[in-house]
Amino acid sequence: MDEATAQTARERALERGVSMNRYIEELVERDAGETGQTFVEAASEFMKSYESLFAEEFPEPALRESEGLPRT
Template structure:
């Protein structure tokens, strides 16, 4: 995987905490920041799936009323 360099500025306290956490985990600062971003992306994905599941739960009766209980992939449309 190719890498791209990012330059970020944070306050001194944030930088010290990030460096200490990376050291505690035995990884570089770059690896620590990359890990945090990847975790954030995963949380966003989970939030989307949870929201979609809630939407389908709330509107299942509407979909069934409109489209009936047709089998998945049956290809029948109104």
């Protein structure tokens, strides 16, 4: 990393009261979490878009009326 970026990282870490390594770890963890959230949102949109096709292909089993449980 270039010196200007390293200096900025040191300053931000100091402001937060953590080591520079911990500050960078937090950035990576946050980035990974955002990536995961983006994937979940995209998967959700995909499922919404194709919900009717999935329902036709994989119908839910009927529930036993008295127990509210799937038929076995």
